[in-house]
Structure formats: C-alpha cells, structure tokens
Amino acid sequence: MKVHESIGELKRLVLLNVKDCKNLRNLPTKIGQLKLLKNFILTGCSKLVELPKEMREMESLKYFNATAINQLPSTSNGIISRLFRLRKPSESILDCLPCSLVSLNLANCNLRNLPRDLGRLSVLEDLALSGNPICSLPESIKCLTMLQFLNLRECTKLQLLPESIKCLTMLQSLHLRECTKLQLLPELPMSLKMLDINRCRSLEIITNLPNGCKLDLYAYDCETVVEVKKLFRLEPIRNIDTEMIKNLELIELESMEEVEVNLLNKLTNYHMICPIQGLYEFGIFSIYLSGNEVPAWYSSKTTTSSICFNVPSLPNNLKIRGLNVCVAYNFHGFTGFLYEYIMRTFNKTKDVKWTYYPTVTGFPNEGENMIWVSHWKLGNQFEAGDEVAVDVEFFDDLCYEYGVKELGVHIVYEQEEGEKDTQHNTYTSFPDDVFDGADSPSRGYHFIISKFCTYMSSKEVEEDDDA
Structure with missing residues (x-):
C-alpha cells in the first residue's frame, strides 16, 4: 500500500x-x-x-x-x-x-x-x-x-x-x-x-x-x-528508635521481630500479614500488637471507649511532652470491608481537639484481641490542671461498631532543657509535634479549622479501570 x-x-x-x-x-x-x-x-x-x-x-x-x-x-x-x-x-x-x-x-x-x-x-x-x-x-x-x-x-x-x-x-x-x-x-x-x-x-x-x-x-x-514523606512512614521493629520503645515501655518489643500481625494500609487498600511495624504519622507514633489488656502502668484506665482525666501538677524539673494511649479491642474477623479507626484527644480546658484516622490499621484474627498503642507528641498543648478527654471508635463500611475491651492513657514527661539527666528525652528521631503535620498534603486529609483539627487518611481508594 x-x-x-x-x-x-x-x-x-x-x-x-x-x-x-x-x-x-x-x-x-x-x-x-x-x-x-x-x-x-x-x-x-x-x-x-x-x-x-x-x-x-x-x-x-x-x-x-x-x-x-x-x-x-x-x-x-x-x-x-x-x-x-x-x-x-x-x-x-x-x-x-x-x-x-x-x-x-x-x-x-x-x-x-x-x-x-x-x-x-x-x-x-x-x-x-x-x-x-x-x-x-x-x-x-x-x-x-x-x-x-x-x-x-x-x-x-x-x-x-x-x-x-x-x-x-x-x-x-x-x-x-x-x-x-x-x-x-x-x-x-x-x-x-x-x-x-x-x-x-x-x-x-x-x-x-x-x-x-x-x-x-x-x-x-x-x-x-x-x-x-511528610505524611506517614512504616518502620520494622529493628528500625524503631530505642528511646521511643522505652518511652512506650515496650521493652520486650525487640524480641518480637518474627511475630506477624494483620495490617491494612488504607491509602493503598492493601491487606498484609507482616512482622510488627511502627507507624510514624503527623507527630503520632502507633504500633499494633497481639494482646488482651492495657499494661498495668497506665495511670488512667477504663473498660469503656472513652476516658476523662485531669493533668496533674509537675515537679519543676519536668515538663509534659506527650500522651500515650493504649486500647485493647476485638471484632469478628476481617470481612473485606474497610475498617475505620478513630482516636480523639480533646483538651476541654483549652478547647482544642484532635481527631486521628491512622493510615495503617491492625486487626486481630477472629476470636482474638489486639492492642493499639500510640504516642502523641503534643508539645506544649497540655498544662497542669487541664481537663482532657480521649475516646476511640471502630467501625466498618456497614457502620457496625466493634468492641473496645479496655482503654488507658498515660502522660509522658521529659527533663527541662539544661538538665544533665536526659533519659526522658525520647524524640531524637521523631521531630514533629502533632500540629507540625497540619500542612502536610494528602488525599482525604482535613487540616486545622479554627480550633478543630482533623487528620484523616481513610478515604477508600477507588479502582477505576477506565481511568
């Protein structure tokens, strides 16, 4: 032709x-x-x-x-x-x-x-x-x-x-x-x-x-x-900062490298069975472990899904640096629907509220339990006498809620600058306060609006074969 x-x-x-x-x-x-x-x-x-x-x-x-x-x-x-x-x-x-x-x-x-x-x-x-x-x-x-x-x-x-x-x-x-x-x-x-x-x-x-x-x-x-980058990072146990492990008092964590857990990355809608991972996100560190109860050393605990406490007075050489939250939960297996995890921290005295939807979530096998341990690097957002409320929710796309067995909170302290003893300074590799993530871009995230701040990473990713 x-x-x-x-x-x-x-x-x-x-x-x-x-x-x-x-x-x-x-x-x-x-x-x-x-x-x-x-x-x-x-x-x-x-x-x-x-x-x-x-x-x-x-x-x-x-x-x-x-x-x-x-x-x-x-x-x-x-x-x-x-x-x-x-x-x-x-x-x-x-x-x-x-x-x-x-x-x-x-x-x-x-x-x-x-x-x-x-x-x-x-x-x-x-x-x-x-x-x-x-x-x-x-x-x-x-x-x-x-x-x-x-x-x-x-x-x-x-x-x-x-x-x-x-x-x-x-x-x-x-x-x-x-x-x-x-x-x-x-x-x-x-x-x-x-x-x-x-x-x-x-x-x-x-x-x-x-x-x-x-x-x-x-x-x-x-x-x-x-x-x-500037949104979230998953790290295997061997790469998690040792000071962070001490801060959460998860001393035995390093011996659990071979232990596997079920995780769901909601950014990619991918379910994986993998060794325990640490999640760094918006100044919040989270880890999911097999477990039935909140550790005994948590200062405030409840068997409901919400808890309220007052920030205690501090010695002169200490300052509040963050908040540990631990929740033990279960539900009836993974059905293929997207499970939503929500954790809220509300400083009622200052009228400041953070609502956190983690990008990566852990879910237990049917009939088993899991604990979600998180550390919130809140900087100077808490002061002695503040009334603080924490609550958690679990539900799926069908809006079925799942069981919170126990919820606990514990305030984390560190030495004031200039003190010789720096054993409480656990932030060498975790530089961002919770507020520092507010300008980080990501699909499905809502940022600080007046005094209400929501971090959301849970929009279901669509698959469109014609896209």
Whole structure:
C-alpha cells in the first residue's frame, strides 16, 4: 500500500487518517507540503518503516497519534525501533516531528529509549507513552513546560522518574498504573490534580502528594508503599528508635521481630500479614500488637471507649511532652470491608481537639484481641490542671461498631532543657509535634479549622479501570 506523492497538493488538508493501514510501509516526501495539516493519525500502521524528514516542515501539525505503530519484536526494522536511535551522530529521527506538536501518542510502540532532546517539543501538552518497555525518562523532559498530561501506564520496565519532573509546573495528570518496577516517586509538581499509581507493586516511597486533599489519587494494590514523606512512614521493629520503645515501655518489643500481625494500609487498600511495624504519622507514633489488656502502668484506665482525666501538677524539673494511649479491642474477623479507626484527644480546658484516622490499621484474627498503642507528641498543648478527654471508635463500611475491651492513657514527661539527666528525652528521631503535620498534603486529609483539627487518611481508594 502507498500514499501517492500528489497528496502534497492538498494544501488545505487539516486531517489525515490512515489508521490500521497495516501494509503501509512508507510516506511520500511531499507530505511535508501539508502546511495546514493539524491532525495526523497513523495508529496501527505496524509495517511503516520510516518517517520522511520533511514532516518537520508541517508547521501546523498539533496532534500526532502513532499508537501501536510497531508491535513487532525490537529486532525488526519497524518505525519505532528506528524512531529513537541515531541516524547520524547529531540527528535523531525525532527531528522528523515538528516542534509545533501539542499532543503526541506513541503508546504500545515497543519503544525502549527516548531521545535526550525530547525537550525540543516545547509546546507539547499531552504525551502518551503507555505500554512501552522504557526504563527511564530523559532529564530534558523538564523543558516540556506546557505539558499537562503524561501517560506512562503499563510501562513495566520503568524504574525511575527524573528529579526534573517537578519542573513541569503545568502538569495536571500523571498515569503510572502498573509500572511494576517503579520503586520511588520523586517530588511531583504542585499543579498535579490526578495521580494513578494503581498496582505499582514495587513502589516503596512517595516523596509528596501535591495539591492536598484536592488530589485525585488512585493507589490501589501498591503493596510495598511504606512511606509518603511528610505524611506517614512504616518502620520494622529493628528500625524503631530505642528511646521511643522505652518511652512506650515496650521493652520486650525487640524480641518480637518474627511475630506477624494483620495490617491494612488504607491509602493503598492493601491487606498484609507482616512482622510488627511502627507507624510514624503527623507527630503520632502507633504500633499494633497481639494482646488482651492495657499494661498495668497506665495511670488512667477504663473498660469503656472513652476516658476523662485531669493533668496533674509537675515537679519543676519536668515538663509534659506527650500522651500515650493504649486500647485493647476485638471484632469478628476481617470481612473485606474497610475498617475505620478513630482516636480523639480533646483538651476541654483549652478547647482544642484532635481527631486521628491512622493510615495503617491492625486487626486481630477472629476470636482474638489486639492492642493499639500510640504516642502523641503534643508539645506544649497540655498544662497542669487541664481537663482532657480521649475516646476511640471502630467501625466498618456497614457502620457496625466493634468492641473496645479496655482503654488507658498515660502522660509522658521529659527533663527541662539544661538538665544533665536526659533519659526522658525520647524524640531524637521523631521531630514533629502533632500540629507540625497540619500542612502536610494528602488525599482525604482535613487540616486545622479554627480550633478543630482533623487528620484523616481513610478515604477508600477507588479502582477505576477506565481511568
């Protein structure tokens, strides 16, 4: 099949569609004379050998769609295997495409590498590279300052994104679904409104979730995510600060490295059976353990789901640094519904309230019990004589509440600055007070409103296969 040279005479042509012309092998050089052509569709032209360099003269071309243009093995001489390798020392076949492009679709083209000069397409707004075996993006992507939509879905060999992606200050949508080798997300631009990382099963660290609770986040089945910086971090027992362990008086914790618990990461909607983990989040440290009761040393305890106490007076050399809360609970097994855990601390005297929904929750096996131990680094939010209330709630998507067996609280003290004895200073690796997390962005989080502060990490992540 051929496109005749006379096509160059169609001076007013604005759309050229040769979709699924599977026997098309060449394009005529005269195609470069189509100065008004805006939309060129080559989707499915799997035998196309090369693009004429005259295409770069198509100064009005805005939309170029070459989806599945080469689904043959990379050893073939198909167009995409040539498109991004050097023809001459300083010239790549990408130069055949004009700089006027606004939308470029090269999905499912067996594309292994991108040229270093990708940034020459400086007015590009939409770039689709999904389904290609690329391993990385060039740093020059930072020059695509008009880019709004970047689709890398199912690029299963993609291992990293360049740090320069944060320079894409117009980027609104980033699709990374099923990029199964991606381990780290670098800092993303604050313009981002949609992030799809569904089934990125090697992803461990997310540097930021921009645009706060307005971000549409799809993070279903990201089973290895252990940290979203400035939001939460999961740590195995061996990495938990020893002073924090002492602070919680969990002295035997270090001997429990092999003990496994059931956890649910609600950011990713992923259920895991794993060794005991510590959760750092918004100045709150939590840990979930098998257990039937609150330890005896807690100063105030109750068998109900709420407790009220008065902050005692302190010796001159001590100051209040935080609050330990421990709750023993059970329910009738994991049914597949999303369990909601809520812990509230209310300083009635100062009229300040914190409501905490942990990102990661623990649930016992059917017929067993579990304890949730948390340490709230509250800084100077408590003073002697303050009346404080703490309560907890457990329920699932069907709004069934589950049993609180016992609830206990205990105030944590530390030495005043300048004291020689610093044994109470347990904050060397836990720097943020609860309030310090208030500006941290994440989907589903509500921040300080007047004197009411809610931290929420429990919005169910939707899976939309059409996203």
